[in-house]
Amino acid sequence: MELPVVRMRNRRSVPLADVPVLPVTETGVVLETAVATGWRIVSLFGLPEGADELRLIAVLGHDAAGQLAALSTLVGRRYPALTTRCRQAARFECEIAEQCGATPEGHPRLQPLRRHSPDHAPSRWSQAPSDAASYRFARITGGEVHEVGVGPVHAGIIEPGHFRMQAHGEEVLALDIMLGYQHRGVERLLESLDRARAIYVGESIAGDSVIAHASAYCGALEALARSHKSGRAQTIRGIALELERLANHIGDLGAMSGDVAYQPAAAYFGRMRGECLNLLMTISGNRYGRGLIRPGGVGFDIDEALAQEIERRVRHLETELRQVADLFFGTASVQSRLEGVGIVSRDACLERGFVGPVARACGVARDVRHDHPYGVFRYVQVPVATAWAGDVYSRALVRRLEIQRSIEFVAEQVRAIPKGDLRAPCDGLVPGELVVALEEGWRGEVVHVALTDDGGRIRRHKVVDPSFHNWPALAAAMPGNQISDFPLCNKSFNLSYAGHDL
Amino acid sequence: MNTTLSAAAALGVVIVLAPGVIGVAARTRAALTHRRGTPVLQLYFDLFKLLRRGAVFSDATTWVFRFAPVAVVVTAILAALVVPLDGRASLFRFAGDPVALAYTFAFGRFFLVLAALDTGSSFEGMGASREVTFASLVEVGLFLSFATLAVLTHELSLSGMLEAPLARASASGSAPAVAMIAGSFFALLLAECARVPVDDPATHLELTMIHEVMVLDHSGPDLALILYAGALKLSVLGAVVISVLVPRANLPPAVAIAVLAGGLLLVGVGVGIVEASMARLRLPKVPLYLAGASALALFSLILALWSAA
Numbered sequence: 124m125e126l127p128v129v130r131m132r133n134r135r136s137v138p139l140a141d142v143p144v145l146p147v148t149e150t151g152v153v154l155e156t157a158v159a160t161g162w163r164i165v166s167l168f169g170l171p172e173g174a175d176e177l178r179l180i181a182v183l184g185h186d187a188a189g190q191l192a193a194l195s196t197l198v199g200r201r202y203p204a205l206t207t208r209c210r211q212a213a214r215f216e217c218e219i220a221e222q223c224g225a226t227p228e229g230h231p232r233l234q235p236l237r238r239h240s241p242d243h244a245p246s247r248w249s250q251a252p253s254d255a256a257s258y259r260f261a262r263i264t265g266g267e268v269h270e271v272g273v274g275p276v277h278a279g280i281i282e283p284g285h286f287r288m289q290a291h292g293e294e295v296l297a298l299d300i301m302l303g304y305q306h307r308g309v310e311r312l313l314e315s316l317d318r319a320r321a322i323y324v325g326e327s328i329a330g331d332s333v334i335a336h337a338s339a340y341c342g343a344l345e346a347l348a349r350s351h352k353s354g355r356a357q358t359i360r361g362i363a364l365e366l367e368r369l370a371n372h373i374g375d376l377g378a379m380s381g382d383v384a385y386q387p388a389a390a391y392f393g394r395m396r397g398e399c400l401n402l403l404m405t406i407s408g409n410r411y412g413r414g415l416i417r418p419g420g421v422g423f424d425i426d427e428a429l430a431q432e433i434e435r436r437v438r439h440l441e442t443e444l445r446q447v448a449d450l451f452f453g454t455a456s457v458q459s460r461l462e463g464v465g466i467v468s469r470d471a472c473l474e475r476g477f478v479g480p481v482a483r484a485c486g487v488a489r490d491v492r493h494d495h496p497y498g499v500f501r502y503v504q505v506p507v508a509t510a511w512a513g514d515v516y517s518r519a520l521v522r523r524l525e526i527q528r529s530i531e532f533v534a535e536q537v538r539a540i541p542k543g544d545l546r547a548p549c550d551g552l553v554p555g556e557l558v559v560a561l562e563e564g565w566r567g568e569v570v571h572v573a574l575t576d577d578g579g580r581i582r583r584h585k586v587v588d589p590s591f592h593n594w595p596a597l598a599a600a601m602p603g604n605q606i607s608d609f610p611l612c613n614k615s616f617n618l619s620y621a622g623h624d625l
Numbered sequence: 626m627n628t629t630l631s632a633a634a635a636l637g638v639v640i641v642l643a644p645g646v647i648g649v650a651a652r653t654r655a656a657l658t659h660r661r662g663t664p665v666l667q668l669y670f671d672l673f674k675l676l677r678r679g680a681v682f683s684d685a686t687t688w689v690f691r692f693a694p695v696a697v698v699v700t701a702i703l704a705a706l707v708v709p710l711d712g713r714a715s716l717f718r719f720a721g722d723p724v725a726l727a728y729t730f731a732f733g734r735f736f737l738v739l740a741a742l743d744t745g746s747s748f749e750g751m752g753a754s755r756e757v758t759f760a761s762l763v764e765v766g767l768f769l770s771f772a773t774l775a776v777l778t779h780e781l782s783l784s785g786m787l788e789a790p791l792a793r794a795s796a797s798g799s800a801p802a803v804a805m806i807a808g809s810f811f812a813l814l815l816a817e818c819a820r821v822p823v824d825d826p827a828t829h830l831e832l833t834m835i836h837e838v839m840v841l842d843h844s845g846p847d848l849a850l851i852l853y854a855g856a857l858k859l860s861v862l863g864a865v866v867i868s869v870l871v872p873r874a875n876l877p878p879a880v881a882i883a884v885l886a887g888g889l890l891l892v893g894v895g896v897g898i899v900e901a902s903m904a905r906l907r908l909p910k911v912p913l914y915l916a917g918a919s920a921l922a923l924f925s926l927i928l929a930l931w932s933a934a
Contacts, residue, residue: 273831278831279830293755293908293909380904382828382830382833383905384822384825385903386654386658386827386900387658387901389658390658454903454904459904459906459907459910460904460906605909606751607832607833607908610833611833
């Protein structure tokens, strides 16, 4: 069956008028059919239409075909939940209920995600905030079941989130995760701030994914402004993205070594993470790459001398990393901690639409750089790293493989930066268009969807951090595991709280 | 120097040196992972810092919570009294004192566990349950080792057993049994003192802790007492390992005590080497580790009985 959708490509805008509007029941059927034929929900969000109607826009992605698609439906204050037909819509509908004040009827688990008052509701709808007390934790009753709650304030220097486990002895039966402590109203800010300031919000969505979020944000703007950045800017962005991936993947391997109390690898990985951040600093003056990605291009150049320096340091890192990774992955006591813990099944991944290393670790070759190539990745193929077991070991292995490939990419590309301007003009957005910008951040698919109104102003800016998709994966991976393995399992996902809370 | 004075001097050395052994372990681990690490004297600094601080008590707790820190320190010192620290005779010795040693430690742990339950925190209850489970498994190996020593030396007090186990064993052709006991003791020491591979003293993750999560609610001087008692326990058990391996009955007392001090620092190095070379075990594997230590002790007992026959 030909789906009633408008086909799109990554960072190619389409007129909003081309997005079909279907009846809500038919939308559910289309989503169900689409997911059954290899599509997945990339984003689903509400757009107020007039004072009393909400337009739900669904963005779908087909990874094998490299295609994106959009469709929409108009709903009132109450509408039949799409989740009953398509499970991937579940969290998005919770978000819509909270942001827009619409109630999806028949939703199996309607929970507040961030606990704030609706900020994208049609003007005549009630503005009552979602209620923290209405969060219903999953509970298992029985004389021998006990409950372990952790957070929102944690022992380490990490972000706030509340985890509640139902356990039988040392075995976890269910895990519930309540987030939302970091909600800042990012989407509203991106819509309302002037463009000179908005980029600072764009790169602050998740503190460790500065490059990925800033690139996706700028990608959306550039498509709407018909701005064409030079090959030089594209390559520098690609290098920065891979350096960010390197720093975080290496840091994650180090954190996992620390969690299993394997000190040597923890110490070396920790130091090497710092070296990758320092590389970003030599380029942009900031360890996390703030200020590097700007609409129309990049804010800083990589000249010949710096390029040689980066290549030299990355090559040196490669040798050291191989030795430490061999040490880490080759130690029997480490392997026995990582294998078989926190398994995410391939079926669960396909059904629920997990992304990034979490998906690749259970054999789902899903990588925006490969499936929906953009920028420099249209010319340079980065192999997709996959593993099959879906456990902590596989997630660590995928990171190791990606580290190798990112080093290879940086070392090669830094020698071949094309000539060109750093920044192209990026002003004047085309009115009435919709664009989807995907970026493969180190955590997975970063999505920025932007819509312009008739005056060429941003009407709606939707952000989906990979953590939004993947937090349920952690909750699904824990049952049957030991309470004491939770920190390790959590670290193997290393999801963002701020990215989820927006 | 008479026996009592020598034993008292050895006790003094252990009491003073105990926090330093922990520091040596941490420093060794850091050096092996190419880090500078904390100063060897860090635990002394921490203890003084904590002693000068006030303590916070939850409204939910009772006198048990306040009593536990005192109980663990007192029991650790009492345990030290029955171990022949200088290699010849302990201050208190009687037939069957190995049982006293084991249960003096157990008595301190009993109060620590009660204090953990007293807080009503789910973390502390979880830690208490883990601690008790593993402690009961440690006893098996501990008593099998003592039984072996008793068979080898025909003595029933620690002082007699540890006077010259190696010489007695060599005489009866079962010297390997002594090495196996030392190995078993060291493995049990790592478990008893909450070190890698059983527990991780460096972690901040409550959910993975065993011993440390039990004492999360203690603060100030109480915490200092608990930390000190932990260090003392490591040194007392370390002294047992040293005595098994290095008979010192014929050495001058001063030399015997110097060997003790050096040996304790080496125990610290040993603990550090283990911690720098392997990851921690998964919790369900810990009983297997303890069963392994018990099996080692059991084989040494069989060897001792076989050569005695």
